[in-house]
């Protein structure tokens with residue numbers, strides 16, 4: 001890994017100064033955080049959709065129109081998982097995930113809103129977290145919102161679509177992953193809005209910030225004068241709103257951020 005250049009180190013130091021002063025920092029994470037775990041991003045350089053084109057945006061409409069057929073296709077695909085699915089299922093948390101969990105542990109990050117469905121933040125030790133696009137390893141009832149770990153939910157291929165076992169429900173059960181066009185569970189939206197209202201510092205990491213409502217939370221925070229830190233090798237629509245821009249990968253920037261934050265907390269440096 002090439003050493004970070006002086007201007008990036010200075011940006012990291014300024015980000016550390018903001019975190020050191022803040023009482024409630026909220027983070028919005030995107031697919032860029034998992035790139036160093038071998039999971040391709042969707043957009044940007046080499047992204048899955050940059051290369052293969054965008055997927056259909058009416059996935060949920062297709063599911064709702066014929067959930068049985070959707071499930072039959074899912075079970076067929078499970079026999080020969082896609083390259084993306086295999087990348088997710090073999091991925092391990094990277095230095096960025098571990099450093100972000102450490103920032104929570106030392107009280108520098110209060111809540112993480114992640115758009116990633118790969119479970120790597122939790123496996124790295126993050127606990128205060130909203131998975132706004134769901135989690136690939138869980139199932140969810142579309143009626144009552146009840147969730148189960150995938151490993152604990154038995155699917156009978158003769159009884160598709162699977163139904164919710166909750167008394168009085170019987171709703172259709174699908175993967176917890178939120179599809180394009182699918183309503184995001186209200187409790188997830190409420191938690192994101194509540195944490196954003198409490199934020200006195202906001203940091204985006206590895207997101208192109210083009211998908212809503214996720215991309216709206218950092219914007220809402222900046223409208224209240226909350227300082228925004230952006231960690232991303234590439235520019236995004238939020239770059240003009242950021243007071244600090246760290247043009248680096250999350251796996252490089254976040255461990256360096258912890259070092260500088262410790263220095264600020266020990267008072268052994270003044271913010272440039």
Ligand code: APR
Pocket residue numbers: 029030031032033035036041042043044045047115116133205206207208209210211231232233234236248249250251
């Ligand atoms: N470290 C940090 N950021 C990185 C890295 C890295 N090593 N590599 C790439 N990036 C940045 C890219 O520059 C890009 O801005 O990560 C971002 C990835 O953007 P997207 O692929 O659009 O991912 P994301 O922002 O999470 O997409 C949001 O769109 O398709 C939906 O549901 C999907 O949750 C996803 C949502």
